[in-house]
Amino acid sequence: MASVLLYYAHPGHRHSHVNQAMYDAAATVEGITRVDLYATYPRQDINSDREQALLLDHDLILFQHPLFWYSAPSLIKEWIDLVLEHGFAYGAGGDKLKGKILMQAITTAGSAEAYTTEGYQHFPLRTFLTPMEQTARLCKMRYGAPYVLHSALRAPEAGAVAPHVAGYVDLLRRLRDETYDFDAADALGQVQADTLPFKEGA
Amino acid sequence: MGSFLLLSFLFLIAGVIAVPLASKLGLGSVLGYLIAGIVLGPVLLALNVDVINLQHFAEFGVVMMLFLVGLELEPKRLWEMRAKLLGLGGLQVGLTAVLAAGAALVFGMPWSFAVAIGLILALSSTAIVLQTFNEKGLMQSGGGQSGFSVLLFQDIAVIPMLALIPLLAMPDLVDGWNFAETGHTAEIAAPLEGATSSHDTGDATGGSNHDVEGSLDLNLVDELPGWAQALITFGAIGAVIAGGSYLTRPLFRFIELAHLRELFVAAALMMVIGIALLMTLVGLSPALGTFLAGVVLANSEYRHELESDIDPFRGLLLGLFFMTVGAGINFGLLFGNLTLVVGLTLGLMALKGAVLYLLATVFGQRGADRWLVTLSLAQAGEFGFVLLSFVVANQVLPQAIADQLLLVVALSMLLTPLLFILYDRVIVPKYVEDQAREADEIDEAGTVIIAGHGRFGGIVNRMLRQAGFSTVVLDHSSQQLEMLRAFGLKVFYGDATRPDLLHAAGIAGAKLLVIAIDDKEGATELTRYVTQNHPHVHIVARARDRNHVYDLYAAGCRDIIRDTFDSALRSGRSALEALGVHPFDAELKTRDFQDRDRHAIRELAALYDPEVELHRNTAYVERTRELMAEQEAMLLGKPGAFAMRTDRGWSPPTERDVAAEESG
Numbered sequence: 001m002a003s004v005l006l007y008y009a010h011p012g013h014r015h016s017h018v019n020q021a022m023y024d025a026a027a028t029v030e031g032i033t034r035v036d037l038y039a040t041y042p043r044q045d046i047n048s049d050r051e052q053a054l055l056l057d058h059d060l061i062l063f064q065h066p067l068f069w070y071s072a073p074s075l076i077k078e079w080i081d082l083v084l085e086h087g088f089a090y091g092a093g094g095d096k097l098k099g100k101i102l103m104q105a106i107t108t109a110g111s112a113e114a115y116t117t118e119g120y121q122h123f124p125l126r127t128f129l130t131p132m133e134q135t136a137r138l139c140k141m142r143y144g145a146p147y148v149l150h151s152a153l154r155a156p157e158a159g160a161v162a163p164h165v166a167g168y169v170d171l172l173r174r175l176r177d178e179t180y181d182f183d184a185a186d187a188l189g190q191v192q193a194d195t196l197p198f199k200e201g202a
Numbered sequence: 203m204g205s206f207l208l209l210s211f212l213f214l215i216a217g218v219i220a221v222p223l224a225s226k227l228g229l230g231s232v233l234g235y236l237i238a239g240i241v242l243g244p245v246l247l248a249l250n251v252d253v254i255n256l257q258h259f260a261e262f263g264v265v266m267m268l269f270l271v272g273l274e275l276e277p278k279r280l281w282e283m284r285a286k287l288l289g290l291g292g293l294q295v296g297l298t299a300v301l302a303a304g305a306a307l308v309f310g311m312p313w314s315f316a317v318a319i320g321l322i323l324a325l326s327s328t329a330i331v332l333q334t335f336n337e338k339g340l341m342q343s344g345g346g347q348s349g350f351s352v353l354l355f356q357d358i359a360v361i362p363m364l365a366l367i368p369l370l371a372m373p374d375l376v377d378g379w380n381f382a383e384t385g386h387t388a389e390i391a392a393p394l395e396g397a398t399s400s401h402d403t404g405d406a407t408g409g410s411n412h413d414v415e416g417s418l419d420l421n422l423v424d425e426l427p428g429w430a431q432a433l434i435t436f437g438a439i440g441a442v443i444a445g446g447s448y449l450t451r452p453l454f455r456f457i458e459l460a461h462l463r464e465l466f467v468a469a470a471l472m473m474v475i476g477i478a479l480l481m482t483l484v485g486l487s488p489a490l491g492t493f494l495a496g497v498v499l500a501n502s503e504y505r506h507e508l509e510s511d512i513d514p515f516r517g518l519l520l521g522l523f524f525m526t527v528g529a530g531i532n533f534g535l536l537f538g539n540l541t542l543v544v545g546l547t548l549g550l551m552a553l554k555g556a557v558l559y560l561l562a563t564v565f566g567q568r569g570a571d572r573w574l575v576t577l578s579l580a581q582a583g584e585f586g587f588v589l590l591s592f593v594v595a596n597q598v599l600p601q602a603i604a605d606q607l608l609l610v611v612a613l614s615m616l617l618t619p620l621l622f623i624l625y626d627r628v629i630v631p632k633y634v635e636d637q638a639r640e641a642d643e644i645d646e647a648g649t650v651i652i653a654g655h656g657r658f659g660g661i662v663n664r665m666l667r668q669a670g671f672s673t674v675v676l677d678h679s680s681q682q683l684e685m686l687r688a689f690g691l692k693v694f695y696g697d698a699t700r701p702d703l704l705h706a707a708g709i710a711g712a713k714l715l716v717i718a719i720d721d722k723e724g725a726t727e728l729t730r731y732v733t734q735n736h737p738h739v740h741i742v743a744r745a746r747d748r749n750h751v752y753d754l755y756a757a758g759c760r761d762i763i764r765d766t767f768d769s770a771l772r773s774g775r776s777a778l779e780a781l782g783v784h785p786f787d788a789e790l791k792t793r794d795f796q797d798r799d800r801h802a803i804r805e806l807a808a809l810y811d812p813e814v815e816l817h818r819n820t821a822y823v824e825r826t827r828e829l830m831a832e833q834e835a836m837l838l839g840k841p842g843a844f845a846m847r848t849d850r851g852w853s854p855p856t857e858r859d860v861a862a863e864e865s866g
Contacts, residue, residue, distance in 0.1 A: 082852070092858040133703050
């Protein structure tokens with residue numbers, strides 16, 4: 001059993017098409033810790049001690065958020081700035097997160113085609129996520145390939161919400177039960193509900 | 203005097219013993235009162251007490267209850283109910299009356315008897331049903347609202363019935379029936395004369411006896427021509443509406459001058475009794491009149507005050523009424539005709555239930571609500587008693603039939619609490635999922651009570667209302683109320699520290715209580731009362747100073763806001779900025795100070811003991827010194843174990859950190 005810490009960040013949760021449903025559904029998965037960052041720190045005054053203690057208690061840290069300007073909602077950045085301190089997460093003596101896994105579950109408004117060199121976003125999604133990937137590496141953590149839903153704003157009409165939420169619940173269970181195949185996910189670059197790689201025989 | 207005390211004591215002790223027992227057994231208070239009455243019956247008979255007369259007196263409880271129901275019902279909502287009221291209520295009375303009359307014809311009754319019986323049995327018991335709805339919190343459910351519509355229509359329908367019934371009088375037929383039945387009834391009725399004496403046709407000669415609620419014949423309009431009667435009737439209703447709208451406020455402001463709590467009670471009683479009297483004088487139903495007055499006052503700021511003043515009287519009188527129903531059951535006659543009476547009762551309830559089930563279905567009630575309407579209203583009611591003595595007096599029905607019907611009515615009322623138990627135990631569990639969802643919806647709308655609407659509570663109220671939450675505001679300053687009314691805000695008059703008023707304002711169903719009253723002790727008392735008696739209510743309390751924080755904490759509140767703390771913090775931050783501190787650093791220092799102070803006060807609140815003076819409380823003094831020492835250390839720039847968060851956040855990595863990464 002891996003202990004999973006789910007951080008959810010969506011300041012516009014009231015207008016959420018998919019993310020709020022994902023976060024609510026995650027409550028049905030037993031044995032994981034859920035933190036709604038904007039609800040915990042409505043005044044953005046992040047308590048580093050509390051957060052660092054949480055990190056020490058968990059094996060896998062998952063950030064769930066919509067993609068805002070090729071990055072995350074600002075509170076996640078603030079969280080990174082304050083919680084991943086030198087001497088704790090990196091730098092001299094900063095090995096407290098060593099061996100843990102960092103993952104993201106991301107929704108994008110743009111389509112899958114947009115995130116190609118030919119598309120209007122000009123770069124593949126993983127290029128935009130390299131800061132997070134390197135953050136994990138600097139903290140001696142493994143970065144897991146992200147769980148992604150493109151065209152999220154059109155997902156309700158396309159009937160894509162339910163499968164994505166169900167896939168998310170499945171993913172969380174597999175992460176908890178350690179039956180998720182990280183290597184196969186890395187090979188795919190990014191995963192979605194119908195390409196979740198699970199370990200054989202599990 | 204002695205007999206009055208004895209009688210009062212008998213009823214009080216019977217109620218005090220029987221009702222808690224019945225509640226404990228899950229039977230509900232109504233059945234408890236009825237059983238107490240049955241037990242009391244023989245004693246009253248031995249003391250030669252006129253139970254029926256007492257019952258007429260106790261029926262005033264129904265009048266008070268309808269006043270309270272009216273208070274809960276704003277005119278707008280009454281108007282929204284009109285389809286249900288006229289459709290559901292009208293069809294229920296009409297269909298039940300026709301079917302019951304038909305059944306009476308089948309039993310070989312003359313048609314005039316049958317019509318009277320049909321009308322009498324079409325009515326249900328407002329007293330039992332509304333009391334139980336309130337007790338079980340069913341008033342706001344779909345079934346509760348439908349049931350109430352039917353009951354209200356019935357209360358209105360009594361008035362034309364009283365006008366219609368004398369037209370059915372056929373003295374020859376009644377005398378003939380009495381003669382034919384003499385041999386049969388005389389032997390049964392004889393030993394029971396004491397209990398049923400008031401039903402005797404002693405005053406039947408006049409034929410103009412419209413006095414159905416009291417023992418005095420006060421009707422002033424009887425002798426007038428029809429147009430004048432109508433004019434006076436409308437005039438009286440107009441007077442109630444106008445008086446309720448325009449006289450209540452000056453009246454209560456006048457009373458407030460005396461600063462006496464009991465004067466409010468006296469004034470509230472005066473209003474209800476006065477309206478009932480006026481209605482009786484012009485030949486209208488007092489229950490309807492007070493209901494109307496209640497509706498008029500539903501928008502008034504004195505609504506909760508009136509509610510809490512009248513409620514105890516309503517409770518006591520209704521209890522007395524139920525006991526008289528129990529005591530009035532003529533067991534001699536019952537056991538003499540057991541199969542007939544029980545059969546008739548069950549038949550009646552089945553018939554009424556079937557009509558209600560049909561109508562509830564037609565009017566879109568589903569699931570548990572449909573069953574609630576069916577089961578709750580299947581009995582005959584207290585107006586049945588009234589009408590029965592009325593029809594005998596008017597020579598519409600013979601005494602013998604009336605006596606048996608009286609038993610049917612009483613027995614059906616006795617069985618009603620059992621049907622409510624059936625509803626609770628069998629029907630509700632079946633539809634439990636629907637119910638849970640409905641409960642959630644009500645929960646969402648759960649009201650917020652704001653105690654005190656001054657400079658503090660007023661801002662809280664405005665914020666909550668802007669965010670779309672409904673609030674009930676209580677304040678006990680008339681000046682304040684008047685000022686707020688001028689700006690179109692709705693607030694209620696009343697002292698929020700009084701539990702009965704808090705109850706009337708809906709604390710039982712509230713989600714949140716904001717305590718923003720000036721009186722420190724009052725606020726603490728209020729907190730203690732609510733945390734103990736309504737633990738589901740979240741309390742946000744305003745503390746006047748540090749010691750008040752401790753008091754509120756000891757009283758059980760965990761959401762305490764010091765009323766000057768936040769503005770002091772902002773002043774401190776402004777001061778830091780004015781002294782040249784970078785605004786963001788000033789903000790961080792402010793946050794840090796706030797965190798530490800909150801932390802310290804919470805810690806100290808746990809050590810605080812209201813019984814011990816502060817400087818004698820060793821643990822408190824000890825911890826205060828430690829906290830002060832920590833603060834001191836910080837001032838001297840020795841952070842120690844308590845490094846300021848403000849220093850940690852955003853601090854750059856050291857050379858060592860960079861070197862560590864580069865070498866690794």
